[in-house]
Amino acid sequence: MATPEPAESKHLRILVWDLPTRIFHWFFVLCFTIAWVTSENDRFLYEHIYVGYVFFGLLVFRFLWGWIGSYYALFRSFAYDWPSVTAYLKGLLSGKASRHLGHNPAGGWAIFAMLILGLLVAITGLLVLGGEEGHGPLKGIVSYEIGAAAKEVHEILASTMLFIVFLHISGVVFESLFHKENLIWAMITGFKPASDQVIKVRVYALIAVIMLTAILGSATLYFRGYVTQTDAEPFIPFSSPPLPSNATWLTECGECHLAFHPTLLPARSWQLMMKQQDDHFGDDLSLDEETIKEITEFMVANAAESGLSEAAHKVNSSVPVGKSPQRITETKYWKKKHEEIDDKYWKDKIIKTKTNCGACHLDAKTGWFEDSNMRLPKLVTEK
């Protein structure tokens, strides 16, 4: 436990926050912010996942640094008991709160809360990634249901963390005013005014260089596809093993439109569709019995109920029992996912119809419809 710093004799400027701690702090801020912004739109899931990994990596570093780092970064230097917190807060109200060179008791609690919440946010994020999205280290280990449940927890934890972040920022601003020193600037430069009687820390430049190299290097590797992509071959962030296919299905359905993967509607929809093949949206498909049978069997075996992809799970749970929609665009899930698409896109020549999935979804042919594998095309009218 740290002893409060006497407020007098502040002639010197002492390094309090070593460089790795500052790099941790500001990259942690950056990751948390980007994670919030990218969580608004599925399109940015790929970016969200990257900052999530960096967030996690930074936390792992910080937990280590809390044991083996420099003095003011050590957990024991700001692990105060609760009475110290109440005493500190009472001191604030009476205008007599002591100044702390490192974290004050209330701030220390906020730090622990953010670190623990951050770790839980990262872990639940990995559960969502593995279970619901089918990617990451927990792919195949976590079930879809656990992934979907983890998503709720992930969001609640992140919101709670945001609340603590606001408390932390308020505390920093308040204390900066209270003790007339710029604590934000101190977290940038690392220096605080103090007497030379206090514990000094080293910069730890080598560890800082390793951290920055790791972040920059991983970002380059992760995002290089966006740099090397061309208009003809856009970067497709997520790639997954192919979903089940069938030559007859691919040929017959693909002759007039994208061969919509069976995972995109429930089995009962496909059965009805194949039964009505002599009036397929106004066309008599004139398929022979053998072809109808083969396609129906393939569609039923791999329909939404199979849960082969995230889209399969979500389409299936959005179609009421007893309903057999004949268009994917009629399902509640499709509608919800596309409600924010401006009308001008649907009307543009480049998209033309809502069946033209491939105009935006770069992996439409594979049937996956991964969150980040889409982008709004340049409209003909805007070219």
Next chain:
Amino acid sequence: MFKKLSLLLILTWSISAQAAVVDELLSSYKSEGAGNFSASNGEALWNKDFPDPKEPGKVRNCSTCHGKNLQAKGKHASTGKVIDPIAPSANKERLTDAKFIEKWFKRNCKWVLGRECTPQEKGDFLTFLRTK
């Protein structure tokens, strides 16, 4: 030289495959009661307009999807999917699969004409198309 020769071989093979498939279809249409076939009647059918049952005032014809130019790519009227050229001179896969031809005759005659085509109409059309 070898490349040219093999290309020529493939070309000859595909042309003869086309010839055999079309000849067989034509004779089966005759056995179903069709008379002699005329390319100009086939061309007339290709160009003929039929009323669109869904949108009064509009018409449907072969070029609604295949385009005016038989050697060029067409576009599916409702889905917008690109259709490879229908003319065998521009697309060597055309007229090589009897089952495929029959399926599309049924599908497209029903859509454009509102009924199946007669053996005479189908024979006239194939006689026209094989020269293109």
